[in-house]
Amino acid sequence: MARIGFERLAQRYPGSPHYALRPMDMVWEDAGAYALLGPSGCGKTTLLNIVSGLLRPTEGRVHFDGQDVTALPTERRNVAQVFQFPVVYDTMTVRENLAFPLRNRGSSAREANTRVEHVAGLLGLGAMLDRRARNLGADEKQKISLGRGLVRGDVAAILFDEPLTVIDPHLKWELRSRLKELHRQVPVTMIYVTHDQTEALTFADRVVVMSEGEVVQVGTPEALFDRPAHSFVGHFIGSPGMNFLACAVHGREAMLPGGQRIALPRAYAPLPGRVELGIRPEFATLAREGLPVALTRVEDLGRRRIARVELDGQPFAATLPEGMAVPAEPCLALDAAGMLVYADGRLAEGEA
Numbered sequence: 045m046a047r048i049g050f051e052r053l054a055q056r057y058p059g060s061p062h063y064a065l066r067p068m069d070m071v072w073e074d075a076g077a078y079a080l081l082g083p084s085g086c087g088k089t090t091l092l093n094i095v096s097g098l099l100r101p102t103e104g105r106v107h108f109d110g111q112d113v114t115a116l117p118t119e120r121r122n123v124a125q126v127f128q129f130p131v132v133y134d135t136m137t138v139r140e141n142l143a144f145p146l147r148n149r150g151s152s153a154r155e156a157n158t159r160v161e162h163v164a165g166l167l168g169l170g171a172m173l174d175r176r177a178r179n180l181g182a183d184e185k186q187k188i189s190l191g192r193g194l195v196r197g198d199v200a201a202i203l204f205d206e207p208l209t210v211i212d213p214h215l216k217w218e219l220r221s222r223l224k225e226l227h228r229q230v231p232v233t234m235i236y237v238t239h240d241q242t243e244a245l246t247f248a249d250r251v252v253v254m255s256e257g258e259v260v261q262v263g264t265p266e267a268l269f270d271r272p273a274h275s276f277v278g279h280f281i282g283s284p285g286m287n288f289l290a291c292a293v294h295g296r297e298a299m300l301p302g303g304q305r306i307a308l309p310r311a312y313a314p315l316p317g318r319v320e321l322g323i324r325p326e327f328a329t330l331a332r333e334g335l336p337v338a339l340t341r342v343e344d345l346g347r348r349r350i351a352r353v354e355l356d357g358q359p360f361a362a363t364l365p366e367g368m369a370v371p372a373e374p375c376l377a378l379d380a381a382g383m384l385v386y387a388d389g390r391l392a393e394g395e396a
């Protein structure tokens with residue numbers, strides 16, 4: 045188990061004028077469950093490879109429990125890794141595959157077996173321990189890979205790189221929950237790379253959201269939803285994401301370009317740059333009274349309906365309450381509890 049620290053860490057690949065990972069300082073607590081979340085190309089794999097030792101960063105340092113490991117290769121970092129695609133020995137049984145990392149490090153057959161049976165049970169592999177891996181499907185093989193990553197309790201960290209990619213969609217939900225349960229039972233620092241917000245939010249205690257090489261927010265799933273530090277996080281987390289309305293803010297009031305005024309729950313000092321009001325669809329309801337809007341369409345998401353509207357010519361997603369027909373003259377009712385103000389994409393702190 046390890047507390048992982050980054051000091052002015054950055055990565056610029058040879059020949060590229062841009063940072064793949066912009067300079068950052070950060071600490072991941074011992075035994076924490078972290079997800080690195082962001083779209084393709086944002087730098088997740090670069091950061092994971094720096095942690096595993098596969099890549100030596102061009103700037104800054106990496107520490108495991110205060111020890112500088114920046115120059116140490118993967119084999120000397122005591123990390124377990126689970127990749128997108130299964131890494132299993134086809135000729136071995138499931139039990140032998142799972143025991144391999146333990147036997148390799150000198151565990152007795154008995155010790156290894158106790159541990160293997162425990163992890164196999166948690167992953168739903170208990171009934172197939174004595175089958176050859178070769179005869180199993182891709183889902184089961186990836187479960188073995190997960191088990192091999194999880195079987196050692198003495199690693200500094202377990203690194204997962206999009207581990208559910210090959211898993212059948214209906215099994216993904218089950219495995220996400222099982223991984224969370226495994227983290228509770230195996231309190232090792234776990235780092236999970238994904239571009240899928242559901243995977244990140246289910247698994248992690250802390251989600252590290254990345255965009256264009258920058259760590260834009262590190263927070264609990266609740267914090268990312270309730271108070272996105274950056275408009276990117278507002279857009280990226282949530283389904284649909286947060287609405288952003290271009291506006292001017294004076295004290296406790298936002299004014300849209302068309303002149304509509306919205307009372308804010310906090311007062312703001314004059315803000316620099318591009319100012320936007322952020323509000324999630326969960327805090328905006330289609331109603332008979334409020335701010336007049338033009339309805340574009342209604343989306344049925346199964347458990348709820350979303351009304352796509354235009355407010356002052358700006359696209360906006362609102363909740364259409366259950367059982368409510370679209371009013372002839374639709375309006376928006378906004379809940380002040382969900383209103384946040386952003387200046388140049390960054391959350392602005394107001395005063396209560």
Ligand SMILES: Nc1ncnc2c1ncn2[C@@H]1O[C@H](COP(=O)(O)OP(=O)(O)OP(=O)(O)O)[C@@H](O)[C@H]1O
Pocket residue numbers: 057058060064082083084085086087088089090091239
């Ligand atoms: N070996 C390399 N040489 C040059 N540029 C690279 C190299 N590896 C990654 N990059 C660039 O660095 C940036 C970050 O890439 P990275 O693979 O870390 O992102 P990612 O978020 O993991 O994306 P994905 O989910 O697609 O793997 C991208 O612009 C990518 O093109």
